[in-house]
Amino acid sequence: MNPDNNTVLHIADVHKSFGGLHALSDIDLSVKEGTTHAIIGPNGAGKSTLLNVCIGRLIPDRGAIIFDGEELTGKSPHEINQAGVARVFQTPEIFTELSVLENVIVPILSKKDGSYRFNPMKNLKQRKDAYDEAMHLIEDVGLSPSDPSGSLSRGDKRRLELAMCLSQHPRLLLLDEPTAGMSRHDTNSTIELLKKIKERGMTKVVIEHDMHVVFSLADRISVLAEGRIIADGTPEEVKNSAVVQEAYLGG
Amino acid sequence: MLSKKIANSELAIMLIFSAVVLTMPIWLAPIGAGYPDLLQKFAIFGLFAIGYNILFGMTGYLSFGHAAFLGVGSYAAVWSFKLLTMNVLPAVLFGVLFSGAFAFLIGYVSLRRSGIYFSILTLAFAQMSYNLAYSVLTPITNGETGLQLTNKDPRIIDSLLSSEPVIGLPSTVLFGIKMSGYSGFYFCAVVLILGFFIALRISRSPFGLVLKGIKSNQTRMKFTGFNTRPYMITAFVISGMYAGLAGSLMAVTDPLAGAERMQWTASGEVVLMTILGGVGTLIGPVLGAGLIKYFENIFSAFNDRALHELFAFLPDGVENLFVTIVSPFVGEGWHLTLGVLFMIIIVFLPGGIIQGIERINNRFFKKSSSAKSDSNES
Amino acid sequence: MDAIFLQILNGLDKGGAYALIALGLTLAFGTLGIVNFAHGALFMLGAFCAVSIQALLTHSKKVKDESITFFDAYKEQPYLEIWWGDLGTTIIDYAVPISILAAIPIMLLIGLSMERGLIRFFYKRTHAEQILVTFGLAIVIQELIKANFGSNPIPTPAPDVVSGSANIGSALGLSDSIVYPWWRLIYLAFSVIILAAVFAFLQFTTFGMVVRAGMHDRDMVNLLGIDVEKKFTIVFGLAAVVAGLAGVMYAPILPPDYHIGMDFLVLSFVVVVVGGMGSLGGAVAAGFLLGILQSFASMNEVKSLFPGIDQIIIYLVAVVILLVRPRGLMGRKGVMEE
Numbered sequence: 001m002n003p004d005n006n007t008v009l010h011i012a013d014v015h016k017s018f019g020g021l022h023a024l025s026d027i028d029l030s031v032k033e034g035t036t037h038a039i040i041g042p043n044g045a046g047k048s049t050l051l052n053v054c055i056g057r058l059i060p061d062r063g064a065i066i067f068d069g070e071e072l073t074g075k076s077p078h079e080i081n082q083a084g085v086a087r088v089f090q091t092p093e094i095f096t097e098l099s100v101l102e103n104v105i106v107p108i109l110s111k112k113d114g115s116y117r118f119n120p121m122k123n124l125k126q127r128k129d130a131y132d133e134a135m136h137l138i139e140d141v142g143l144s145p146s147d148p149s150g151s152l153s154r155g156d157k158r159r160l161e162l163a164m165c166l167s168q169h170p171r172l173l174l175l176d177e178p179t180a181g182m183s184r185h186d187t188n189s190t191i192e193l194l195k196k197i198k199e200r201g202m203t204k205v206v207i208e209h210d211m212h213v214v215f216s217l218a219d220r221i222s223v224l225a226e227g228r229i230i231a232d233g234t235p236e237e238v239k240n241s242a243v244v245q246e247a248y249l250g251g
Numbered sequence: 252m253l254s255k256k257i258a259n260s261e262l263a264i265m266l267i268f269s270a271v272v273l274t275m276p277i278w279l280a281p282i283g284a285g286y287p288d289l290l291q292k293f294a295i296f297g298l299f300a301i302g303y304n305i306l307f308g309m310t311g312y313l314s315f316g317h318a319a320f321l322g323v324g325s326y327a328a329v330w331s332f333k334l335l336t337m338n339v340l341p342a343v344l345f346g347v348l349f350s351g352a353f354a355f356l357i358g359y360v361s362l363r364r365s366g367i368y369f370s371i372l373t374l375a376f377a378q379m380s381y382n383l384a385y386s387v388l389t390p391i392t393n394g395e396t397g398l399q400l401t402n403k404d405p406r407i408i409d410s411l412l413s414s415e416p417v418i419g420l421p422s423t424v425l426f427g428i429k430m431s432g433y434s435g436f437y438f439c440a441v442v443l444i445l446g447f448f449i450a451l452r453i454s455r456s457p458f459g460l461v462l463k464g465i466k467s468n469q470t471r472m473k474f475t476g477f478n479t480r481p482y483m484i485t486a487f488v489i490s491g492m493y494a495g496l497a498g499s500l501m502a503v504t505d506p507l508a509g510a511e512r513m514q515w516t517a518s519g520e521v522v523l524m525t526i527l528g529g530v531g532t533l534i535g536p537v538l539g540a541g542l543i544k545y546f547e548n549i550f551s552a553f554n555d556r557a558l559h560e561l562f563a564f565l566p567d568g569v570e571n572l573f574v575t576i577v578s579p580f581v582g583e584g585w586h587l588t589l590g591v592l593f594m595i596i597i598v599f600l601p602g603g604i605i606q607g608i609e610r611i612n613n614r615f616f617k618k619s620s621s622a623k624s625d626s627n628e629s
Numbered sequence: 630m631d632a633i634f635l636q637i638l639n640g641l642d643k644g645g646a647y648a649l650i651a652l653g654l655t656l657a658f659g660t661l662g663i664v665n666f667a668h669g670a671l672f673m674l675g676a677f678c679a680v681s682i683q684a685l686l687t688h689s690k691k692v693k694d695e696s697i698t699f700f701d702a703y704k705e706q707p708y709l710e711i712w713w714g715d716l717g718t719t720i721i722d723y724a725v726p727i728s729i730l731a732a733i734p735i736m737l738l739i740g741l742s743m744e745r746g747l748i749r750f751f752y753k754r755t756h757a758e759q760i761l762v763t764f765g766l767a768i769v770i771q772e773l774i775k776a777n778f779g780s781n782p783i784p785t786p787a788p789d790v791v792s793g794s795a796n797i798g799s800a801l802g803l804s805d806s807i808v809y810p811w812w813r814l815i816y817l818a819f820s821v822i823i824l825a826a827v828f829a830f831l832q833f834t835t836f837g838m839v840v841r842a843g844m845h846d847r848d849m850v851n852l853l854g855i856d857v858e859k860k861f862t863i864v865f866g867l868a869a870v871v872a873g874l875a876g877v878m879y880a881p882i883l884p885p886d887y888h889i890g891m892d893f894l895v896l897s898f899v900v901v902v903v904g905g906m907g908s909l910g911g912a913v914a915a916g917f918l919l920g921i922l923q924s925f926a927s928m929n930e931v932k933s934l935f936p937g938i939d940q941i942i943i944y945l946v947a948v949v950i951l952l953v954r955p956r957g958l959m960g961r962k963g964v965m966e967e
Contacts, residue, residue, distance in 0.1 A: 055474060081476035093474070095467035098460075106464045107475045109457050116477035118485060120453040123261075124460055176314070305686045313757045332792055363952055367664055367756050371902050375944040378895060382944075452905030516897065519764060526761065587776065590768030597762040598750065 006033040008172055008203045014053060014063035016046075016109040019219065023049045024227045027063070031172070031220075036194075036204045038214045041224035047207045048090070050224070051174050053089050054205075056080045078115045086170035090177050092157040094164065096150035103149050103160055104167050110167045137163045141193065155186040159193070166197065173197070175206045179213050191216055215239075264451065268534075269444050277435065284545055286505075287432045292544045294439035295326045298446045300524040300536030304495020305450060305520070308531035310486050311458060311466035313370045315518050316357065316377030320350040320491040322384065322513035326391065326497025329398045329508045336408040337421050339430050339438065339503045343496065350495020351488050358487035362480060365469070377515050384510035386469050397509030435504045442500060443537075446493060451533055453489070462486055494521075523593050529605030536602055543589070550588055553581035634945025635807055636924045638797070642813040642882065644920020645820030646672075649875035650897040651904065651912035653868030654826060659844035660861040663748055664756050666763040670770040671869045674739060676885035677774055678732040680783050683724040722788050725881055732877045740869025742784025744862050757891055767891065775887040782884035787812040812881050819878050823871060824913055830947045831909070840864055844907065899947040905960025915958055919943050 009031040016024040023046045031037045039047050052058040056067055056077040065072040072080050086107075095103050108130040114117075125131075138145050141163045143152070149160060158178065163171055177195070179187040187210065194217055198204070208214045214221065214235075221238040223231040231241045238244055275293065279285045284293075303317055319629045320437050324346035331342040361372040384392040392398055400420050409421075423430040428437055453459045464472050465479050472479050502508055511517070524543050529535025555578055580588045645774070650672050657665045688707035709717030718954065720727070749765060751759045786792065790813035831837035843857050851857055876885070900919055904911030925931060927939035938945075949955060 077473040078476050078478045081474055087474055093468055093471040095464050095471065097467040098463060102460060104465075106460060106472075109461065110476040113457065115476055116481045118458060120458040120489075121449075122456050122458075123452070124455055124457055127457060130457075168476070193510075210350045257932075311757070313760065360948065360952065364955060366949060367760070367906075368902065368955070370757075370760065371898055374895065375899060375947050379941040379944045382940035383937055386940050495767060516891075523759065578775070584772060584776055586768060587772035590765050590772055593765030593768065594747075594762055597758055597765060598747075601754075601758060 007031065008033050008068060009054070009205070010066040011050070011054070012064045012066060014050075014054060014060045014065070015036075016049060016058060016060045022227050024053070024060070027227075027229060029201060029222060029229065029232070031205055033203055034198075034201045035219040036198055036206060036217050038208055038218035038221045039224055040208060040211075040214055040221060044227075045224040046227040047178060047224055049227075051087065051205070051207060054080075054174060055085060081110070081168070081170075082115055084171035085174065086163055086165035087174040088158070088161050088176060088178055090180060092154070092161045093146050094149050094157055094161050098149060099145065100138060100147045100149050100152070100160060101131075101134055101141050101145035104137055104163055105130050107164045107167045108133055108205070133167065136241045137167050140166075142189075147176055155182050155190075158182070162190075162193065166202075171203060173202055173204045175204060175208075177207055177209060179208070179210055187213065261451065261455075265444070268447055272440050272444055273437070275440070276436070282545075284548070287436045289544065289548055290384060290436040290440050291500075291504045293541045294436065294443040295497045296506070296521075296524060296540035296544055297537040298439075299494055299497035299521050300502070300528070300540040301443075301446055301450050301533075302490040302497070303521045304490075304525050304530065304533075304536040305453060305462075305493065306486055306490035307525060308536070309466060310456065310483060310531075311463040312362075312365065312483065312487075313522070314361075314373040314487075314490075315515055315522070316361075316373030317374075317430065317490070317494045317521055318517035319357070319377040319380040319513050320354050320494035321498040321501075321517065322380065322508070322510065323353045324350045324495030324511055325502045325508035326384075326398060326498075327495070328499035328502035329400070329506055330391075332400060332502070332506050333404040334407060336406060337424050338408075339423050339425050342423070342503060343442070343499045346495045346499025346502070347492045348495075350498065351492040354488045354491020354495075355484065358484050358491065362483045362487060374515055374518075375519055377513060381510055381513040381515070392508070392510055394510070399507045399508050411518050423506055430503050438503065439500050442496065442578065446496065447533070447537070454533060458482075458485075459561050462541075478611075520589075523589065523596075525603075526601070527592070527596055527603055529603030530601075532603070532605045535603050535605045542604075546588070547585055550581045550585045551583075601613055631807055632928070635809070636851075636928060638807075638809055638813075638817075638945045639920055640921030640924030641822075641917060642816045642920070643923065644917035645817050645876050646879050646893065646916075647897055647900045647920055648732065648916025649820055649823060650872050650893055651900040651916050652909060653872045654822065654897060654901050655904070655907060655909050656840075656864055656868045656914040657823065658901070659909070660840055660857075660864045661744075661748065662752060663865075664759045664763070665748070666760050666894065666898075667743070667767040667770065668763075668868070668872055669768045669890035669892070669897065671736065671740065671872035671877040671890075672879075672893050673774065673885065673887070673890030674770065675732055675736060675873030676880045676889060677778065677876075678735055679725050679785050679877045679880040680778065680885060682728040682731055683785055686721045686724050686727070718745055725785060728877050728880075729874060732873045734833040736870045737866045738871030739873075740866035741862060743869065744865040748865065749858075749862075755841075765926050767894070771887050771890060777832055778887065780887060782886040784884045785880040787815075787881035791815060816878050816882060820875065823874060827867070827871060828909070836860065836863075899943055901957075903950045903957055905957025908957065908959040911957055911959030919946060922946060 007030045009029075011027055014024055014027040014180070015022075023060040027050065029037075039050065041047055049058065053060050054072070054073055056072065056079070059074055063073075067080075067083060067085060070083065072083065072085070075083075094109060095106065098106075105124070105127075109127070112130060135145060141159045141161070143156060149157070152160060162175075162178070175194075179190050182190065191213060194204070194206075198217070204217075206214070206217060218235055221231075221233065221235055221243075222229050223238060223244050231238055231244045275290055276285050276287075279290070284290070299317075299321060303314075306312055306314055306317075306407075310617060327345040327349040328342035331345045335341055335391045357373065359375065361369055364372060385394055387397070402420065406421075423435075425434075425438060428434050461472070461482055463476060464475075464477070465482060469479055498508075498512065501512070520543070521540075524539040525536045526539070527535075527542060528537065528539025555574060558574045558577055558581065559570065562573045578584070596603065602609075650668060653671070654665060654668050657663050657668065686709060687707045689707045690711065692706045692711070693705045694702040694704040707717065707721060709720055711717070713720070743766075747762065751762060794808040794810050795814055797807050797809050797814075812839075831841055839855055839857065839860055843861065876889075878887075897916075900915045901912050903919065904913070904915030923942055925937065926935075926942040932939055
């Protein structure tokens with residue numbers, strides 16, 4: 001697979017093993033600008049490991065992660081985020097002690113001020129820019145800004161985390177099972193939200209179990225099994241692929 | 252809405268705080284705390300606790316080594332008195348600078364780890380400093396005797412400015428005003444007000460919000476693009492500088508410095524002050540420091556005779572029983588009271604007095620949740 | 630060569646004490662997930678068991694001193710001597726070994742009530758809160774001891790038979806100059822026996838198996854339907870007994886005072902961290918290792934080379950280990966990491 005001009009993320013020949021276990025072998029994957037790329041596969045196929053490699057939580061044994069022509073391999077998580085990659089986790093990682101508003105202001109500050117800024121004497125209230133943007137986003141996802149985030153429902157926590165990631169206007173958004181554990185209703189509203197983002201041209205990589213979600217969002221699907229990509233193509237191609245049928249049904 | 256706005260305005264908070272602090276000699280007099288020695292302690296330990304709270308309260312990192320910075324501040328200040336001048340400003344400046352530099356070194360290493368490992372690393376460093384101050388560093392610290400002023404001290408700047416020979420030991424001054432008694436207190440009080448103001452600004456700044464984010468979820472902070480390590484080091488150094496400031500003020504009010512100030516039990520005391528008042532609140536640590544120093548003063552002064560007088564209204568048998576029960580907790584036994592208090596607070600009221608006040612408030616005057624979140628800040 | 634041998638011996642008995650305390654700390658941490666700052670206080674309570682038993686046995690009555698004839702002189706004579714004569718004297722002499730028997734039930738009781746009365750309410754709270762509440766408890770215990778026994782160290786001698794020194798040098802065919810107090814040798818043997826007993830208990834009994842499994846993965850054992858909490862309470866009691874016994878036996882080496890617990894606690898925590906949080910073997914190995922290192926650092930030759938090194942060696946090692954090998958010597962992955 002040759003990365004062409006409009007490739008945002010190129011996972012080049014990545015290999016990762018834990019002890020004797022090959023979690024990822026020879027993964028080669030390109031994600032094109034503005035598309036939604038779904039990664040599916042049975043449990044333990046290495047999907048989460050792949051995301052962890054992308055955001056710098058794990059360092060691959062071999063291969064490289066190239067984002068926007070820049071190599072990310074070996075960089076620390078905050079550098080990768082500053083480069084324009086944000087991630088929604090499987091269990092929402094939010095600031096449970098802070099209010100919804102503060103939760104969203106934090107990532108905006110990171111986007112605007114960079115990875116470190118010492119401004120202890122400046123009042124947060126003077127940061128009208130960050131404040132307005134946060135309010136706008138919170139309205140978008142349908143939360144109320146003054147609520148303490150710790151007491152939100154699981155679905156709302158996910159929505160909040162999504163808002164936090166969106167607030168940074170990342171070029172690439174990684175989503176790890178964004179609808180896991182959600183009710184049908186919440187799932188549908190999340191799909192709507194994600195479609196809305198797609199219209200803005202943000203590139204996404206989604207790990208998902210729910211085929212309904214996958215087929216309503218994805219432009220392209222890669223199927224992972226035992227650490228290898230066994231199929232890659234448009235939703236239609238993948239749906240009809242014999243290999244995938246076997247991995248999922250025959251096994 | 253209006254009252255909320257006033258309660259949240261920086262100016263209002265600072266005015267009220269300053270008024271309360273500066274009038275302490277008046278309103279503390281009826282409860283027997285209106286004398287300079289104790290008032291100075293209130294201000295000094297209040298500063299120490301405010302600074303400690305910037306680390307522990309805002310970032311959640313539990314340091315057991317802050318007494319080391321207090322000690323460094325004291326030593327630096329006394330050396331400034333010995334070598335340069337009896338003026339307190341350079342002494343305070345050196346105290347803050349040296350403790351800041353020292354905090355940077357220790358923080359740089361300790362902050363490689365978090366959680367309980369961080370606590371133990373800071374504890375190890377503080378114990379090392381304490382042990383060294385007693386042994387090898389005796390030329391600097393004067394070992395067990397402690398560092399004191401002598402008649403042979405050069406005091407270069409002072410001797411350049413005036414050729415009059417000083418009779419006896421000189422006292423610390425601020426441009427001619429002797430820093431003992433009430434003037435000493437007012438100097439400490441002004442520094443306390445400044446320190447409180449800076450802490451208030453920090454807690455309301457973007458920087459402060461990042462610290463709170465680190466406390467809440469460090470993983471998220473990293474994946475949100477924050478380089479948390481320099482933030483932590485900055486917070487550690489700031490709180491170390493506060494400790495050094497408090498240490499140098501101790502030397503200002505009483506120009507000597509001893510290694511016992513660096514012992515880890517002293518670090519434990521500032522943790523207690525912060526928790527007693529309310530971790531993560533601004534006024535809580537000051538309150539906690541004041542209460543502990545006040546009760547230390549009262550309780551340690553009691554002896555058996557005073558107890559008998561106190562319970563004299565009871566029948567003899569009951570009186571003796573009460574004295575027997577209470578006497579281990581007073582005088583020498585003040586630390587026992589402190590330990591018990593420590594446990595009670597952590598078991599029943601981990602949010603400290605501020606949380607207690609909130610609970611009472613919520614019970615008697617049912618308030619909306621928005622009012623509750625505001626009171627967290629002040 | 631001889632000097633080195635002597636230093637190793639010197640370090641071993643102190644190392645034994647560190648190892649015993651660190652073992653209990655690790656057990657409590659591994660099973661209950663509790664960071665117990667009051668563990669040093671348990672060591673001290675053990676030592677004061679010995680002090681109290683000694684005081685009890687030597688409880689005296691004023692009697693006329695017959696050896697002085699030209700005026701009426703009185704002396705204190707223990708009741709035991711009055712009642713049983715020489716047998717009484719012997720019993721008093723053996724106060725410390727007797728204390729061991731007494732200390733086992735006493736320390737077990739203290740340990741169990743500590744866990745049931747306070748610690749169990751802190752399982753679900755943060756490590757910081759655990760540290761703080763047990764720190765408070767440690768202060769309370771320490772101050773109670775101070776109120777009852779004063780602040781001076783109380784000599785608690787070992788039995789006469791073993792009060793001398795053993796000439797190890799000639800026994801091992803080395804220089805005659807290596808003599809070593811019997812009691813410290815006994816302490817070393819004692820700590821090895823206790824350590825071996827605890828390990829055997831954990832290794833070969835079903836109870837021990839559950840405990841080890843629990844240290845490995847608490848949730849799993851819970852899922853199996855084994856009532857781990859009750860077992861862990863007993864483990865805490867056991868840890869208290871181990872610390873207490875370490876304290877009883879240490880009393881003749883270092884006359885106990887009220888802050889002996891804190892002194893040992895800080896060092897033992899460092900030992901646990903160096904050994905690797907949650908690793909029993911690591912705690913023991915690090916205990917002995919740091920004991921020996923400390924003893925080498927206090928040699929004059931070393932001190933003249935690095936002044937003050939004896940004061941800070943343990944902390945220095947801890948700092949280096951934590952930075953270079955954060956898991957400690959034998960720590961498992963994933964224990965207390967971010």
